[in-house]
Amino acid sequence: MKGVQFLVAFVLLALASKLVSASDPGPLQDFCVAINDTKDVFVNGKFCKDPKLATAEDFFLPGLNIPGNTSNQVGSMVNPANVQQIPGLNTLGISLVRIDYAPYGGLNPPHTHPCATEILVVVEGTLSISFVTSNTDNRLFTKVLYPGDVFIFPEGMIHFQFNIGSTNTVAFAALSSQNPGVITIANAVFGSDPAINPDVLANAFQLDQNIVKQLQSRFWWDNN
16 A cells, blocks of 8 residues: 555656646756757757857847837737747747737737746736636636736736726736747637638637628738
């Protein structure tokens, strides 16, 4: 019996260790600056520049002090600082975004990051934020944030932010991946290319098929 208990404890410990380390792989060297010369070979991440050829510019990105243009349909703008903008982030398992929200309803629409947990801090304005847990609970966690407030969106959870104030709102968020990925729910469902069969969406969302087609035409146009 003791042997069985030890085995169960060992398995649980191994699973817990796996969950704790569920992020980008740790670097095996001081750094690994990304290069784009992949030819016909693909890797989980990006190829590494010879460390002797790395410069300070590989670890630098200016401009996150500049407000994003929120003159769009959703009234927000996300400016990323991930491995695409900062090659030196390659293998380091972290990235950053600046998010600007227009007054009276600027929205970062419901979306998910398949590869990262997000921690967000408001630096200006007032922000209503939420995330929804997975099936079957689909529990909504929501909070109003003010400057200096911090909130976490667990990896994979659908979440969004909404400016409920009368002034511009600015937030910064760190994500636990060099390339966290983003799936905006409405764009993915109604703007896929090729389009999802309207019968499928009409059934899934319990909508008239004509409404589905109207939504698809709207989002397909926006995405393409």
